[in-house]
Amino acid sequence: MSGGAPAAALRVEAPGRLHLGFIDLGGALGRRFGSLGVTLDEPQTVIEAACADRDSLEGPEAERAGAARDAARAALGIADRCAIAVRQALPAHAGFGSGTQMDLAVGAAVARLAGRPLPARALADLMGRGRRSAIGTEAFAGGGVILDGGRRPDREASPPLLARLPFPDAWRVILMLDRDRHGLSGAEETRAMAQLPPFPQQLAAHLSHLVLLKALPALAEADADAFGAAIGEWQERLGDHYAAAQSGARYLSPDVAQAAHFLRGEGVAGVGQSSWGPTGFAVVGDGPQAERLVEALRRRFASFTNLSFLCVRGRNQGAAFRSIGAAVP
Structure with a gap:
């Protein structure tokens, strides 16, 4: 500034x-x-x-x-x-x-x-x-x-x-929003963090490897597939850990979880939840492909009036x- x-x-x-x-x-x-x-x-x-x-x-x-x-x-x-x-x-x-x-x-x-x-x-x-x-x-x-x-x-x-x-210019982020859900914050978030099970040292070491030697190098080389694979695995590991505070699930919103599952079925690996959610995300290496996926999500989940989908840039x-x-x- x-x-x-x-x-x-x-x-x-x-x-x-x-x-x-x-x-x-x-x-x-x-x-x-x-x-x-x-x-x-x-x-x-x-x-x-x-x-x-x-x-x-x-x-x-x-x-x-x-x-x-x-x-x-x-x-x-x-x-x-x-x-x-x-x-x-x-x-x-x-x-x-x-x-x-x-x-x-x-x-x-x-x-x-x-x-x-x-x-x-x-x-x-x-x-x-x-x-x-x-x-x-x-x-x-x-x-x-x-x-x-x-x-x-x-x-x-x-x-x-x-x-x-x-963030590479060609990449896009698909956002999956659930207006009926709210993530944890403030004192509620602090209590939830305190109630989570102990975080295994071996898991911390593995996540460090995923971030430093997989995700960031892939980002530097603009390799969206490798970046997405690393982020997707990281999200799965963390989602399992956070499940104790999210009704036993990886995602706070069951509807966002369905949308994320749909994207994984379409071959998108870099799918997850931001912070405590409920917003889900997917990293896609091609803009037109991301737009097509968003349209597919809107058609597939048209009856889910609480959900909305956006395709945005970094x-x-x-x-x-x-x-x-x-x-x-």
Whole structure:
């Protein structure tokens, strides 16, 4: 984030992300968690913020935006009034990192309007984000496919960034959304994590190998089949572990599970669930093929009114900032 004179009004576009999974939930090998994530071109959170005579809020998730504004002002020690309009909001508790992106987008706007822009990591610390995973913070900072190094047992600091690779232009991500389900978050997520069975050291070692010596090399070589095979296996292993907190199933949503099974039957290996779901995803190496698969999903699941399907690109840049001339209503 660059400095410069403060703007009177800003538009911030913060990308959603997929969280493909943790490497070591138990920390038996030294560091706990460790994450791989993919930044998405859409959906996203878009807010407009302006200096104003009085505070105001409008749009979807406005209450969340107001809480982020107040938290940022308190942390920065400023009292400037601010009008915020949420133009788009990521689906909440769906696996896109909606809370992190809203907090960072609003926090960044408040800081910039006050003439005090912050790097993404500093902003995340300010807003209390990124303690378990740095995927959301790094998606906001620079996009791409992100690997973080997990947390040290003796520190509360955000995990370090280990790698950021571009998502190939030709690849697509199919999103499978269930509007009737919500993933775990906050205290509920913390309780669920604590109730999971011990994470085997052997499994953590195997997942490390899958990520470092299969998934990331395949990504660097734009080998979608090899990348998908590694991610698909990782998702199966993690899904079995998380099943204790998901009614004994790999997927939070039984309907998304059916859609994922359909894609696997069509030869797509890189299928899984983002974070606690309910959103499912599939990585496809060819855009036209991905579009055809989405149309096939829409036909096959036409009677499932809770389901929707999108074909999206990865995003190889972080949040976008633009000064806007008119004050936010």
